[in-house]
Amino acid sequence: MDLTILIVKGIIILVIFGITLLIATYSTYAERKVAAFLQDRIGPNRAGPWGLLQPIADAGKMFFKEDFIPSQASKWLFILGPCLAMLTALMSSSVIPFADSIRFAWNKVNYEIPVQAIEINIGVLYIFGVVSLGVYGIMVGGWASNNKFSLLGAIRAASQNISYEIALGLSMIAILMMTGSLSVRAIVAEQASFFEWNVFTQPLGFIIFLTCAFAECNRTPFDLPECETELVGGYHTEYSSMKLGFYLFAEYINMFVSSAFISALYFGGFHYPFMNEIGSALEKSLGAIAGHNLATAIQFVVFFGKIFFFIFFFMWVRWTLPRFRYDQLMNLGWKTFIPLSILNVVVTGAGLLYNFKYATWLIAIVMIVLAVMSTARAPKQAVIPQRS
Amino acid sequence: MQLTNRSKQVSNKEMTLAEKMYLPAVVGGLAITIRHFFRKKPTIQYPEVKKYLGPVYRGHHILKRDEQGRERCTACGLCAVACPAEAISMVAAERKKGEENLYREEKYAAVYEINMLRCIFCGLCEEACPKQAVYLRHDRMVPVFQERDEVVYGKEQLVEKMDDRYIRVANSEVKATPTEPSLTRAAT
Numbered sequence A: 001m002d003l004t005i006l007i008v009k010g011i012i013i014l015v016i017f018g019i020t021l022l023i024a025t026y027s028t029y030a031e032r033k034v035a036a037f038l039q040d041r042i043g044p045n046r047a048g049p050w051g052l053l054q055p056i057a058d059a060g061k062m063f064f065k066e067d068f069i070p071s072q073a074s075k076w077l078f079i080l081g082p083c084l085a086m087l088t089a090l091m092s093s094s095v096i097p098f099a100d101s102i103r104f105a106w107n108k109v110n111y112e113i114p115v116q117a118i119e120i121n122i123g124v125l126y127i128f129g130v131v132s133l134g135v136y137g138i139m140v141g142g143w144a145s146n147n148k149f150s151l152l153g154a155i156r157a158a159s160q161n162i163s164y165e166i167a168l169g170l171s172m173i174a175i176l177m178m179t180g181s182l183s184v185r186a187i188v189a190e191q192a193s194f195f196e197w198n199v200f201t202q203p204l205g206f207i208i209f210l211t212c213a214f215a216e217c218n219r220t221p222f223d224l225p226e227c228e229t230e231l232v233g234g235y236h237t238e239y240s241s242m243k244l245g246f247y248l249f250a251e252y253i254n255m256f257v258s259s260a261f262i263s264a265l266y267f268g269g270f271h272y273p274f275m276n277e278i279g280s281a282l283e284k285s286l287g288a289i290a291g292h293n294l295a296t297a298i299q300f301v302v303f304f305g306k307i308f309f310f311i312f313f314f315m316w317v318r319w320t321l322p323r324f325r326y327d328q329l330m331n332l333g334w335k336t337f338i339p340l341s342i343l344n345v346v347v348t349g350a351g352l353l354y355n356f357k358y359a360t361w362l363i364a365i366v367m368i369v370l371a372v373m374s375t376a377r378a379p380k381q382a383v384i385p386q387r388s
Numbered sequence B: 001m002q003l004t005n006r007s008k009q010v011s012n013k014e015m016t017l018a019e020k021m022y023l024p025a026v027v028g029g030l031a032i033t034i035r036h037f038f039r040k041k042p043t044i045q046y047p048e049v050k051k052y053l054g055p056v057y058r059g060h061h062i063l064k065r066d067e068q069g070r071e072r073c074t075a076c077g078l079c080a081v082a083c084p085a086e087a088i089s090m091v092a093a094e095r096k097k098g099e100e101n102l103y104r105e106e107k108y109a110a111v112y113e114i115n116m117l118r119c120i121f122c123g124l125c126e127e128a129c130p131k132q133a134v135y136l137r138h139d140r141m142v143p144v145f146q147e148r149d150e151v152v153y154g155k156e157q158l159v160e161k162m163d164d165r166y167i168r169v170a171n172s173e174v175k176a177t178p179t180e181p182s183l184t185r186a187a188t
């Protein structure tokens, strides 16, 4: 690899890193605004124009709070916990393909560099590895606090994350089977035409993936690791100041990364209808390099549009649904999602064998029919014995 | 026993599969919340925008003067007796010769103080006063205190200025609580 590529790669990595942090920061603001709007309120509007400086004010507050470490806690693990959570959240953003590639000429050599921090052909495996490490951030934090409530919260978080990771992986396997590659870029490339987007070929897998992504991010309705009533807070009961900030911030980074993956794996990533036509038209009118880069910029914007929609969706759901009870959560994970995702894999495999991509619609149709039938047959009102 | 006709019988019937699948209910919930997202917000941006609170609102106290500018209060002490919070205290004095244009009766309040930290704005002082001397303005609130020694209002804060006379009128035309004197007088 020559130096130019290295420098450009470095710049791309820095930009992606910066964008991730910026979006995570402003997600906290967006969360409060969206919450307020959904509840007919106005939300933060005092710090700066429309309250836009609110995240900075929040961060300032976090920094100046007392940094407290319980005397009986194991100090280094206590510090390590939030760092781990933050680190794993940030690491998983590195394999997201944000756009196609940028082209430029330098010293009479033409370069074409993909807009992605690292392009590895085991991207999906890498994500699984890093995401499953994220549990350690919570677990170490809860354990190191030396507090039984924190420990209980951490254990709950760990068991929840692990049980939903299985369904998450299984639902993704169907996509891997269809693409035949573990590279995220290859999966995105597979969805070039609109009706091949995985959300249309894998509707059930999409719903399972989406739900498990919610559970992985510990977002409502799966925010069981925290609970004021049972756990006096949760795995972060003993945390204060910026260490708590790291935990909360990691959640927002996770949300951003999950949204990016949902759009990359199921909504065609940076693809949009008539992308190739627009791209070639731009290249024809502006020249190969400028036109291509402009097309890449458009892809970038489109991709972020999808990501923002899903971030909004995460918040929308958070302020709509009540949280699950813990046994319901476990039932849903183990008794519903895992069997369904296995079924999804089997049907996808059969569909591939007979060259029918939309095979998993059969499951969806069967389920809808069953649901309608059960509604039709159900008695309107159960007969309740009257008290005399 | 039926208390209202809005009661609903509790039933623990089995859920149908559609209900068990949970998704239709989720979509329904999402539809409800997104409708609220686009709804007009009922919030009033308070310190900037103020609402007209009606002619019966009880705000800032005022000690009235009559048309010739004489203080109406005769320091009878009925308001202080009526006050449940014991916020009012006063020192009475006798009117001297030559002060007839200042005070309406022979006795007047040399000192008249209301402790605004104690006052609960019940308006009983207003009702007790036989001379129509004390009122609670409907159009002005007591400003926020910054210092402890600002909370006892003496006659400087209470007695009305002749160029800013308080008249209570019901006027729904006035949208915000008028704090400028011009708005108050325009309402007459």
Ligand code: SF4
Pocket: B079, B082, B083, B084, B085, B086, B087, B088, B114, B118, B119, B120, B121, B122, B123, B124, B125, B126
């Ligand atoms: S409004 Fe009520 S509490 Fe306040 S001074 Fe008058 S009587 Fe006392």
Ligand code: SF4
Pocket: B072, B073, B074, B075, B076, B077, B078, B079, B080, B128, B129, B130, B131, B132, B133, B134
């Ligand atoms: S304000 Fe009225 S009630 Fe109070 S002392 Fe004066 S005249 Fe009497």
